[in-house]
Amino acid sequence: MEHAVRKRKQLCFISICLLILALLTSVILTVSLAFRGYDSYLQSPNQIYIMEAGILRNNITFAAGEDHIFYYDFENAAYPQLIEAYGIGDIAGNGTEFERALRLMDEFAPRLHHESYYDNHVDMNALALLKYSLDNKKQGINCRSKAQILNEMCLALGIYARKVWIMPNSGYDNDCHVVNEIWDTTLHKWVMLDITNNEYWVDENGTPLSVLEIREKGAMQNFCTPIKPGDSLENLESAKERYIGDFLYIMKNMVYMEYCDAYGVGESVTTYLLFPKTWIQRMNTSFPELRAWHRLWSRNSITCEKIIRRQRRADDLLALYYLSLVSKKRLICSVNSTAAL
Secondary structure, eight states, rough: OOOHHHHOOOOOOOHHHHHHHHHHHHHHHHHHHHTTOOOOOOHHHHHHHHHHHHHHHHHBBBBOOOOOOEOOOEEEEEEHHHHHHTTHHHHHHHSSSSHHHHHHHHHHHHGGOOOOOOOOSSSSSSSHHHHHHOTTSSOBBOOOHHHHHHHHHHHTTOOOOEEEEEEOOOTTTTOOOOEEEEEEEETTTEEEEEETTTTTEOOOTTTTTOOHHHHHHHHHHHEEEEEEETOOSSOOOHHHTTTTTHHHHHTOOSSEEEEESSSSSSSOOEEEEEHHHHHHHHHEEEEEEGGGGGGEGGGGGGOOHHHHOOOOTTTEEEEEOOOOOOOOTTTEEEESSOOOO
């Protein structure tokens, strides 16, 4: 009798297992059949890049303008405290501006936890942001705040530095990115530093690149890649494959740029947008009332004063289209040359 009961329990258990297996098989088959034959037209990272490069190529040209100067504060009263409290002078060490800024980025990038939806409630200055977020994974900050920290550190050490918002093409895309550029006197050019990803960008020769150089190379499908401090420059194709996600993300956000009119402790409320010529044409078509609001400046506004005096180019112009002094006091601008600033 007990043997018969035990056998029935075994048969019941086996039946239940078979039913569960049949149910799982049915679900898997249903899902498989639902997606059978479905193929995205974007099958690989390279196809995504082709799409992004086409968008950049269609917006590669900027409009012309007149002169304007941006300002860089090297004498703020907060700098000595920043240098002493965080030892940034020792961390930066000696070398070129690029080498020193790179050491700062490499030191602080992994110590600042990222939070995309951080609400910017902390005062926008390095001392306040570092006190809130440094080595604290529970209190992350976004790319805008990280770039502010690196910018003030560089300025405190006498390095020309600026925050740059890099922006996407789609009006439905509310995700942008904020990076830094520093002026290196040895390279005689601006160099982009991305403290959020702890990366800078190079060409096929390993030469560090500026924001606009990256934008132009992306549009023309010329080689460039993000790379991290300490990475070998021997096999850059391999580096591009390794960081392809970051590559595509930056290219997506290279359609237009936003700059502040002054850089120091805190964030200027006046900003300038570097707009493609095609966007200006669309605005003039769709929003003719904005045409009366424009004001022209030169692309020299994106270079530091001492460089302007030594190297002024009449063909490298910047146009700032004045749209509104309400809210952020935002200005729209564009350049007529694809040469990097």
